[in-house]
Amino acid sequence: xxxxxxxxxxxxxxxxxxxxxxxxxxxxxxxxxxxxxxxxxxxxxxxxxxxxxxxxxxxxxxxxxxxxxxxxxxxxxxxxxxxxxxxxxxxxxxxxxxxxxxxxxxxxxxxxxxxxxxxxxxxxxxxxxxxxxxxxxxxxxxxxxxxxxxxxxxxxxxxxxxxxxxxxxxxxxxxxxxxxxxxxxxxxxxxxxxxxxxxxxxxx
Numbered sequence: 087x088x089x090x091x092x093x094x095x096x097x098x099x100x101x102x103x104x105x106x107x108x109x110x111x112x113x114x115x116x117x118x119x120x121x122x123x124x125x126x127x128x129x130x131x132x133x134x135x136x137x138x139x140x141x142x143x144x145x146x147x148x149x150x151x152x153x154x155x156x157x158x159x160x161x162x163x164x165x166x167x168x169x170x171x172x173x174x175x176x177x178x179x180x181x182x183x184x185x186x187x188x189x190x191x192x193x194x195x196x197x198x199x200x201x202x203x204x205x206x207x208x209x210x211x212x213x214x215x216x217x218x219x220x221x222x223x224x225x226x227x228x229x230x231x232x233x234x235x236x237x238x239x240x241x242x243x244x245x246x247x248x249x250x251x252x253x254x255x256x257x258x259x260x261x262x263x264x265x266x267x268x269x270x271x272x273x274x275x276x277x278x279x280x281x282x283x284x285x286x287x288x289x290x
Contacts, residue, residue, distance in 0.1 A: 088120045102144035103240065103287070107168060109147065112138050115168050124170030138166070141193040142240040148193030148200055148217075150178065161188050163202060165217065176220035178213075181206045191238035191245065193217075199242035201258065203228050203235040212236070212245055214258045224258055229281075237282040239289045246282030253282045 090099070090110055097111035107123065108116045112135060115123040126135060126147070138149030147166040152159050161178035178188060181204070191212070192201040200215045210228035215221065226245065229236040233248035244264070247254045252268035269280035 088116060088118075100140060102140045103142055104144040106144055109138060109140065112149075115147070115170070123168050124166070126166055126170060126172075128170065135164075136161075136188060137190065139190040139193050141165075141195045142197075143195045146193065146195050148175075148190045150188045150190060150202070152188070159186055161204075163190070163200065163215065163220075165193075174220075175200065175217060176215055176222070178202070178204065189235040191235060192240060192242035194241045197241040197243065199223075199258075201238040201242040201245060205235075210235075212238075212247070212258075214242060224261065226256060226258070226261070234281050234283075237284050239285040240287060241289075244285065244289055246285070248281040250279070252279060 094111040100109040106118055110116060113127050114125055117123060126138065136150040136152060138147045140147055145168055149164050150161050151164060152161045158180040160180045163175040163178055165173045165175050186206045189203045190200065191203055195217060198217045200217050202213045202215060204211055204213060210230060212226045212228045213222050214224040216223055229248035236248050237246040238244065243257065243259055245256050245258055247256065252266055254263060255265040257264050271278055271280060
């Protein structure tokens with residue numbers, strides 16, 4: 087049993103894919119026996135960490151830090167080990183606009199791939215980045231901010247892009263569309279189209 091305070095609980099608890107570790111409040115890494123393994127905020131340049139995501143090896147975490155001291159918001163993609171060691175994977179440039187931001191949709195040491203959603207408010211894109219090289223290997227138009235960031239498979243080989251007419255699923259290796267999913271539901275009496283939240287582990 088791991089007891090955490092209300093503030094940390096509100097910030098979220100994320101289990102590693104194999105269930106052996108917990109990321110608490112986007113900052114503290116614990117094993118399932120309650121031992122703290124690291125504090126990501128204590129790492130160099132790891133303040134203002136944006137929604138870190140477990141790597142599919144359960145030994146690494148990807149996250150984005152941002153800085154607005156230069157008049158524009160700039161971001162850096164970081165990779166952490168569970169011990170707290172940190173490495174800058176890539177610089178993400180600068181964004182402008184009131185709804186700008188980033189999200190890591192997939193972090194895959196097993197396939198050497200990271201998928202990052204980047205939005206400047208009016209437009210967004212998905213970037214497929216080599217985890218070891220930091221090079222952007224492909225870009226695709228992303229979900230609009232009002233539709234959420236979308237989703238990616240754990241290895242980053244598939245992305246689900248939310249749109250006004252449904253969800254488009256792309257293969258990030260070939261760039262080909264592999265499926266289109268349309269689901270309608272009723273929210274508070276109004277018709278609303280479904281958005282992608284997550285892939286199953288087997289990508290189906």
